[in-house]
Amino acid sequence: MIPKARTLWQRLYEDIGLSEYEARAYISLLENGPSTARRLSMISGIPRTKIYGTLKKLIERDLVIEIPGNPKMFLATPPSETLEPILRAYERLVEDFKVFISYLEEIYVKSDYASKLKRSNLWTLSGRNEILHRILGMLTHARRAVDLVTSEDCLILIYKLYGKVLDDLAGKGVEVRLFTQRNPRNQNLIRELRYIYKVRQLDVPPSILYINVDDSLFLLASLTEHGNSDIGVFIENPVLSNLILRLLRIEKPRRLLIVS
Numbered sequence: 301m302i303p304k305a306r307t308l309w310q311r312l313y314e315d316i317g318l319s320e321y322e323a324r325a326y327i328s329l330l331e332n333g334p335s336t337a338r339r340l341s342m343i344s345g346i347p348r349t350k351i352y353g354t355l356k357k358l359i360e361r362d363l364v365i366e367i368p369g370n371p372k373m374f375l376a377t378p379p380s381e382t383l384e385p386i387l388r389a390y391e392r393l394v395e396d397f398k399v400f401i402s403y404l405e406e407i408y409v410k411s412d413y414a415s416k417l418k419r420s421n422l423w424t425l426s427g428r429n430e431i432l433h434r435i436l437g438m439l440t441h442a443r444r445a446v447d448l449v450t451s452e453d454c455l456i457l458i459y460k461l462y463g464k465v466l467d468d469l470a471g472k473g474v475e476v477r478l479f480t481q482r483n484p485r486n487q488n489l490i491r492e493l494r495y496i497y498k499v500r501q502l503d504v505p506p507s508i509l510y511i512n513v514d515d516s517l518f519l520l521a522s523l524t525e526h527g528n529s530d531i532g533v534f535i536e537n538p539v540l541s542n543l544i545l546r547l548l549r550i551e552k553p554r555r556l557l558i559v560s
Contacts, residue, residue: 321346321354326363329376336371408543425532431509431521432461434534438513439465442474447512449479449502454509454523459489470496 310323318326321344328344329335335343341351355374358364363382367373425431439446439462446469450458455478459466470476478493479502493499507525509532512518518540521532 319354319357321350322358322363325351325354326358326376329364329374330379334367334373334375336373338371340374422533422535422537425519425521425534426530428523428530431519431523431530431532434519434532435511436462436465438511438517438519438534439469441517442469442513444514445475445477445512446514447477447479447510449508449510451506451508452481454507455480456489457523458509459493467496 324344325340325346328340332343337351337355338348340346340355341348344351346354355364355366359366361382363377365375365377367375423434425434435458446466448455448458466476476497478490478497478499480490480499481501490499507522509521509523510518516538517534517536519532519534521530523530
């Protein structure tokens with residue numbers, strides 16, 4: 301059974317990172333064959349003001365080829381040629397991640413935390429809204445310190461949504477520390493934040509977000525570009541919180557008394 305066209309373009313949109321317009325244009329060309337930009341705009345529902353930019357990006361990704369003529373025609377390249385390398389890349393990523401998990405497990409076992417862990421409340425988070433809602437709840441409960449470790453894009457997003465909350469916390473004496481990458485995109489924001497928070501440069505993997513509140517609540521999440529596949533975990537456990545800080549190689553200048 302062949303999936304409906306809507307399902308097809310959604311899979312491309314969600315699984316390999318195409319924009320909605322790019323996915324719809326590619327599926328329309330596969331179904332209808334060579335088309336002019338004007339005709340493709342009509343059959344795919346993509347605005348004419350967006351169709352040429354969409355086709356340009358598809359050509360750059362080798363998903364579409366341009367056929368010279370008057371008018372120009374556009375043709376989808378065979379999926380077996382263009383999408384197969386993406387599948388191979390995903391397979392390599394999965395294998396690399398398995399090795400990474402084994403490495404983390406080795407660190408965990410050597411640290412002997414397993415014998416020290418107590419029963420904890422743990423939640424798995426799925427989707428941008430659920431993760432952001434949990435972050436707000438964590439910040440609301442902050443009393444002593446907030447550690448925020450994030451990539452440049454996530455930093456901009458978090459400060460846009462919760463900048464006022466963080467400012468209020470700092471005004472109440474809560475120590476707010478930010479760990480992030482510095483580049484031309486966020487250097488102005490970092491310069492402003494240094495007046496209020498402790499900011500330190502740190503190489504953070506893309507899309508990673510880690511928040512530690514009072515060394516007792518922490519959230520670790522991966523935020524995707526479009527937010528469709530965001531995942532994360534939230535846990536109330538000071539031992540695991542300290543373990544994550546060690547894995548991220550973040551030194552803690554303060555020593556807190558943890559009461560069980």
